[in-house]
Amino acid sequence: MKTHQSRKCLLKALKLAPLTLAVALSGCAVGPDYTEPTIALSSAYLHGTNEQQAKTDYWWTSFNDASLNQMVEDVQRQNIPLQVAAERIKMANSYQSIVSSFKVPTVSLGAGYFNYQLSKNDSLLGSALNPIGASMPTGTPLDSVTLLDNQHDGVFAGASIGWEMDLFGRIDRQSNAAKIRVEQAEIYRSGLNTLITADLVHNYLQYRGAQERMALVEVNLADQTKTLDLVKKLVKSGYGSELDLAQAQTMLAATESVIPQLEIAQQVHKQRLATLLGEPLTQVDIRLANRSSLPSLEGVIPVGLPSDLLKRRPDIRMAEREMAALNEEVAASIANRYPKFFLTGTPGASASSFDDLFDSDSFGWAAAVGVSWNVFDGGRGEALVELNEARFDAAVLGYEHSVNSAITEVDSMLFAYGRSQQNEQRIQKALTASENALSKAQSLYKAGLINHLALLDAQRQQRLMEDRLVAARLQTAQVTVGVFKALGGDWQVSDTETNNS
Structure with missing residues (x-):
C-alpha cells in the first residue's frame, strides 16, 4: 500500500x-515502519521465589569483600577487551556521522593559478591563433593580428556544491540503521562488561575457596602426621597392628594428594585474574594477600519477572536492535529503486590578475538539477530487497530464540542454585553432627574410656565435613555467579564510584 x-x-x-x-x-x-516485538511470557520463573526482587546492580557487593569490590572496579577500567569494545563504539559513531553527512549538501572550495597554451596547428582553433594576414601579401597591416592569443594565465576562486535530495528516505534510512549500529556497539560493550565481571567474580571466589580448603588440608595433614607417628610407636611397642599402620599411611597419602590439586586450582584462577586485570602475577598476589576465607553472599538472589529479561539481557537487546537495523536496511533498499534527484552548483570568480579577481565582472556560476533512475538492472534491485527481507526474517527468529534460551538458562540456573543450597544445608547438618561427635570423643578420652586413635578419627571426620562444607559453599558461589549472569543487567560501575574508591 x-x-x-x-x-x-x-x-x-x-x-x-x-x-x-x-x-x-x-x-x-518508502519502506516498512518498525514496531518493537511483543512476546507473551509467564508471570514468574519455574524455580523462582516470591520474596525475590528485581534488582541486580552491584550484586557482588553482597559478599562484603572489599578486595573483590576493588578488583571489579579495576577490571572494568583496565580490561583490554573492554577497551577494544569502547573503540568499537567510537568507530560506530564515526560511521554513523559519515552516513548522515550525505543528508546535507557537500561544499568544496578551491582556488589557484592557471596557465595554458593552445596549439596553433589545432584543426579547430589553429586558424584563430595564426595572424589574419598570413594568407595575404607580405606587408599588409594584418600580419601580426590574431583572433585569439595562444597563451593564457590567470587566477580563480570558487566553490562546488552538490546535494542529493533524499525524497524517498534512502539516506535517512541508512542513517537510522547506522545509528542503531551504534546502539548495538554499546550493548555489546555492556554485555562484555557483564561477562568479564562475572568471570572475575567467579575466579576470585574459586581462588578463595581453594585457599580455604588448603588451610583445612594443612591442619588435617598435621593431625594425620601425628596419628601416623603414634601408630608407629604402638606397632613398635606391640600394642598396634599393621592394619592400623596401613590405614594411617593411606589417610595421610590421600590428604597429601589433594595439595597439588588445590595448588593447581589456586594458580589457574590467579593467572586468570591477572589476565582479566591486565596485571602481573606479583600485583595480583598483593591484592589476594589480605584474606584467606571464602566470602558468602548475604540475602536472596533478586530475580524479578521474566519480562525484565527483555530489557536486562544484552543478547536479547542485541537481537532486538538487529531487527530494527535490518528493517531500516530493507526500507533503504526499497527506496534505492526509486529516482534520485540531484542539485549541483559551481559559483566562482576567474580573472587574468589577482587584482581583478574580486571585481563584480569576474564572478560567474553554473547550476543544474538532475535525476537518475535505474529502470533496468536485471533484477538486482529487487533481489537486494528480497535479501534484506530474508535477513530481517532471520533476525526475528533469532530474537525469539534468544528470548527462549534466556528463560531456559535462568530457570536452569535457579534450579541448580536451589539444589546447591539444599546440599550446603545438609552438609552443614553433617558438620554439626561431626562437631558433636568430636566433643563427645574428647570427653570420653579425658575419662579414659577411648584411646587417642579414636579421638583423632573423630577429629578427622570433623575436618572432612569442614572441607566438604567449603566445597559446597564454593559450588553455591559458582552457581550464584551463573544466576546473576543469566539475569543480565547493567553491571557498569559508575565513574564517580570508581574515582571515590
Whole structure:
C-alpha cells in the first residue's frame, strides 16, 4: 500500500515545476515502519521465589569483600577487551556521522593559478591563433593580428556544491540503521562488561575457596602426621597392628594428594585474574594477600519477572536492535529503486590578475538539477530487497530464540542454585553432627574410656565435613555467579564510584 502511494506521488511530481518538486515529494518516503516485538511470557520463573526482587546492580557487593569490590572496579577500567569494545563504539559513531553527512549538501572550495597554451596547428582553433594576414601579401597591416592569443594565465576562486535530495528516505534510512549500529556497539560493550565481571567474580571466589580448603588440608595433614607417628610407636611397642599402620599411611597419602590439586586450582584462577586485570602475577598476589576465607553472599538472589529479561539481557537487546537495523536496511533498499534527484552548483570568480579577481565582472556560476533512475538492472534491485527481507526474517527468529534460551538458562540456573543450597544445608547438618561427635570423643578420652586413635578419627571426620562444607559453599558461589549472569543487567560501575574508591 505504501509503495503504491509512493508511485502515485512520483507521477504527480514529475508533472510539476522543478521548484515545487521537493515539496510535492516530501511525503513519499518508502519502506516498512518498525514496531518493537511483543512476546507473551509467564508471570514468574519455574524455580523462582516470591520474596525475590528485581534488582541486580552491584550484586557482588553482597559478599562484603572489599578486595573483590576493588578488583571489579579495576577490571572494568583496565580490561583490554573492554577497551577494544569502547573503540568499537567510537568507530560506530564515526560511521554513523559519515552516513548522515550525505543528508546535507557537500561544499568544496578551491582556488589557484592557471596557465595554458593552445596549439596553433589545432584543426579547430589553429586558424584563430595564426595572424589574419598570413594568407595575404607580405606587408599588409594584418600580419601580426590574431583572433585569439595562444597563451593564457590567470587566477580563480570558487566553490562546488552538490546535494542529493533524499525524497524517498534512502539516506535517512541508512542513517537510522547506522545509528542503531551504534546502539548495538554499546550493548555489546555492556554485555562484555557483564561477562568479564562475572568471570572475575567467579575466579576470585574459586581462588578463595581453594585457599580455604588448603588451610583445612594443612591442619588435617598435621593431625594425620601425628596419628601416623603414634601408630608407629604402638606397632613398635606391640600394642598396634599393621592394619592400623596401613590405614594411617593411606589417610595421610590421600590428604597429601589433594595439595597439588588445590595448588593447581589456586594458580589457574590467579593467572586468570591477572589476565582479566591486565596485571602481573606479583600485583595480583598483593591484592589476594589480605584474606584467606571464602566470602558468602548475604540475602536472596533478586530475580524479578521474566519480562525484565527483555530489557536486562544484552543478547536479547542485541537481537532486538538487529531487527530494527535490518528493517531500516530493507526500507533503504526499497527506496534505492526509486529516482534520485540531484542539485549541483559551481559559483566562482576567474580573472587574468589577482587584482581583478574580486571585481563584480569576474564572478560567474553554473547550476543544474538532475535525476537518475535505474529502470533496468536485471533484477538486482529487487533481489537486494528480497535479501534484506530474508535477513530481517532471520533476525526475528533469532530474537525469539534468544528470548527462549534466556528463560531456559535462568530457570536452569535457579534450579541448580536451589539444589546447591539444599546440599550446603545438609552438609552443614553433617558438620554439626561431626562437631558433636568430636566433643563427645574428647570427653570420653579425658575419662579414659577411648584411646587417642579414636579421638583423632573423630577429629578427622570433623575436618572432612569442614572441607566438604567449603566445597559446597564454593559450588553455591559458582552457581550464584551463573544466576546473576543469566539475569543480565547493567553491571557498569559508575565513574564517580570508581574515582571515590
